[in-house]
Amino acid sequence: MPDRLDPWRAAQADRVFSGTVELARLPRLAEAVIGLAPVPGGVSEVCYRLAFARDALGFVRVSGTVQAVLRLPCQRCLGEVELAVDAPLALGLVRGEQQAERLGEDLDPVLVEDDEPVCPRDWIEDELLLAIPAVPRHAPGDCVAPASPESVAADDREVAAADVAEHDNPFAILARLKSPGRDED
Ligand SMILES: [Zn+2]
Known part of the structure; x- marks a missing residue:
């Protein structure tokens, strides 16, 4: 050509x-x-x-x-x-x-x-x-991020953020506070 x-x-x-x-x-x-x-x-x-x-x-x-x-x-x-x-x-x-x-x-x-x-x-x-995709990656589960100090720190932050979301959710706390009282009634 x-x-x-x-x-x-x-x-x-x-x-x-x-x-x-x-x-x-x-x-x-x-x-x-x-x-x-x-x-x-x-x-x-x-x-x-x-x-x-x-x-x-x-x-x-x-x-x-x-x-x-x-x-x-x-x-x-x-x-x-x-x-x-x-x-x-x-x-x-x-x-x-x-x-x-x-x-x-x-x-x-x-x-x-x-x-x-x-x-x-x-x-x-x-x-x-x-x-070419915007973020080229192996298929999910086919590879893991390298355990460099930076990425571990990033993972920790993500886990911490997830914990906060799950446990310190005001409604979750409210539910925990309320449930024992209901039993006593
Ligand atoms: Zn990969």
Whole structure:
């Protein structure tokens, strides 16, 4: 796939591009991940398939998939967590907001300038960046926070706060004070 291409011509010719991209060529993604792990049965790269076509309304649509296994820092155990991404891509190229409104709901609008080439690699990178959770973590129970003094202190504070909530709740105290009296009645 060329770095830059004319999307209108690619759609006219029903071009289909597929292949892999190295992480080094996706600098924004490279900053957000530790690295890439191998995709099932493949390389440690991003695999993509992008098909250009014109739809019934005359829009250029780009559909396909982006696959990668992202290695992310787990925010709980500070170890490494792998995230397998297999994201469908369905873009509709528009020249302005008015066109975007007419676009089918199944397509994500991508604004392009007239006669300007597009860089499909940016779309691939955007899709992977979108797939990264705000707080990457192993599944619950799969890891524990390291027992550093800081995190232990934080845990203690949480436990203490929970105790306060449970025992010093004014209604709980009231209930404890009231129950013996009721027995004497
Ligand atoms: Zn973890």
